[in-house]
Amino acid sequence: MSTFSEETRDQRLEGSSHPADKAEEVFERDWLAVFYKVALSISRELDLANLLWLIMDEVRSALRADRCTVFLLDEERRELWSLAAHGEREIRFPADRGIAGYVLRTGRMLNIPDAYHDPHFYPEIDQKTGYRTRSILTAPLRNRVGEVIGVFQVLNKEGGPFTRVDELLLDAISGLAATQIENAQLYAEQKRFLEGTIEALANTIDARDPLTAGHSKRVALLCVDMAQRLELSEDERETLRIAALLHDFGKIGVRDDILLSKSDRLEPEELIVMRDHPARTRKILEPIRFPKRLRDVPIVASLHHERLDGSGYPAGLKGEEIPFLARILAVADVFDAMTSRRTYREPMHILQVLQQIEAGKGTLYDPRCVEALAGISALRFLEIHTNGQPDFLIPEDHRAALGAVSIGEFARGIGRQGENGVGRLFEHYYRVALQGELADE
Ligand SMILES: [Fe+2]
Numbered sequence: 209m210s211t212f213s214e215e216t217r218d219q220r221l222e223g224s225s226h227p228a229d230k231a232e233e234v235f236e237r238d239w240l241a242v243f244y245k246v247a248l249s250i251s252r253e254l255d256l257a258n259l260l261w262l263i264m265d266e267v268r269s270a271l272r273a274d275r276c277t278v279f280l281l282d283e284e285r286r287e288l289w290s291l292a293a294h295g296e297r298e299i300r301f302p303a304d305r306g307i308a309g310y311v312l313r314t315g316r317m318l319n320i321p322d323a324y325h326d327p328h329f330y331p332e333i334d335q336k337t338g339y340r341t342r343s344i345l346t347a348p349l350r351n352r353v354g355e356v357i358g359v360f361q362v363l364n365k366e367g368g369p370f371t372r373v374d375e376l377l378l379d380a381i382s383g384l385a386a387t388q389i390e391n392a393q394l395y396a397e398q399k400r401f402l403e404g405t406i407e408a409l410a411n412t413i414d415a416r417d418p419l420t421a422g423h424s425k426r427v428a429l430l431c432v433d434m435a436q437r438l439e440l441s442e443d444e445r446e447t448l449r450i451a452a453l454l455h456d457f458g459k460i461g462v463r464d465d466i467l468l469s470k471s472d473r474l475e476p477e478e479l480i481v482m483r484d485h486p487a488r489t490r491k492i493l494e495p496i497r498f499p500k501r502l503r504d505v506p507i508v509a510s511l512h513h514e515r516l517d518g519s520g521y522p523a524g525l526k527g528e529e530i531p532f533l534a535r536i537l538a539v540a541d542v543f544d545a546m547t548s549r550r551t552y553r554e555p556m557h558i559l560q561v562l563q564q565i566e567a568g569k570g571t572l573y574d575p576r577c578v579e580a581l582a583g584i585s586a587l588r589f590l591e592i593h594t595n596g597q598p599d600f601l602i603p604e605d606h607r608a609a610l611g612a613v614s615i616g617e618f619a620r621g622i623g624r625q626g627e628n629g630v631g632r633l634f635e636h637y638y639r640v641a642l643q644g645e646l647a648d649e
């Protein structure tokens with residue numbers, strides 16, 4: 209067993225003072241290239257799971273080893289865990305066990321040529337997984353303030369034990385990896401917070417009116433599905449999803465007697481109040497400091513009642529004046545509003561709704577958005593429409609048939625006469641879904 213000491217590090221950095229290191233000079237030149245490649249690749253990834261996989265892959269190939277695992281310290285449970293290891297599922301073990309535990313405790317790198325002859329080796333994992341560990345290089349993952357947040361373990365170097373160059377490389381990568389892992393954890397925490405806040409807000413507005421409950425969530429799900437066919441960037445998709453969740457938030461200020469009115473005809477002054485809700489949405493959302501990539505959320509959310517020909521409200525914008533994301537949201541919103549039950553009317557049949565939206569294609573609604581809506585599979589529509597209720601079960605073979613036909617195809621009569629009778633199948637589940645809605649009343 210050799211430990212990686214400051215002395216070896218200095219020797220490496222000074223260059224090759226030992227004649228025996230001639231061969232390593234070549235490695236050292238490669239070293240920078242390898243380090244640069246790893247650094248560049250991991251600095252771009254902020255999703256923790258992707259990041260861990262990426263680090264493990266990069267290090268495994270950089271060190272020409274068989275496996276690489278990043279173990280992170282779970283402070284509360286005092287356990288080391290790996291999200292994933294090459295060839296294995298999540299591994300967890302007490303944080304004081306084995307070589308990883310030793311490195312975590314001492315903060316020193318260990319280079320072990322033969323694991324089974326080392327007293328720190330914890331062979332139970334091999335026993336559990338059936339893997340045979342030979343050489344192990346283990347490095348601490350140290351964050352910016354020097355705390356060890358986990359351990360890096362590389363197993364079974366190709367053609368012999370790990371070299372000093374491997375030690376140096378892993379030492380350098382560890383620092384970088386630890387920093388980026390902490391960034392990813394922080395990013396995930398912020399994302400969870402934002403997600404929780406947005407969901408709470410969406411629930412608040414949906415709770416005002418039990419009959420439209422779930423509207424915001426359904427519109428968001430429809431938008432996510434439509435976005436897949438519209439080739440939006442990741443930031444645009446996320447902007448659209450959040451704008452969809454919050455689009456009717458301005459209704460929070462509308463009086464109950466107007467919001468819950470059983471009449472489909474509102475008095476003129478009631479109509480003014482009702483039609484003010486998109487502008488209110490904007491006023492409420494604008495002071496929120498959305499991250500830069502989501503800064504269009506308030507504007508997109510507030511333009512969901514605008515129509516291509518300028519007949520919408522509140523601004524009466526026309527065509528290209530309406531941001532594309534708002535045009536998508538408009539179609540998803542009107543589709544869910546019409547297919548769902550309202551205080552003043554029964555839900556409309558999906559085929560009728562699709563016909564109506566189709567009739568407004570190019571005048572009221574952006575044709576690309578109408579096509580994206582029509583591309584939603586019959587199965588996905590049923591799932592969204594029933595808010596993912598667990599008692600609304602569709603057997604696997606029916607799911608496959610319904611997943612293969614879009615609601616647009618169905619509306620055009622395709623599939624209705626199909627051999628598998630997918631049209632009839634859809635009608636059946638759709639009726640069940642509608643009955644569920646009636647029973648909910
Ligand atoms: Fe609205």
Ligand SMILES: [Fe+2]
Binds near residue numbers: 423455456541545
């Ligand atoms: Fe809406």
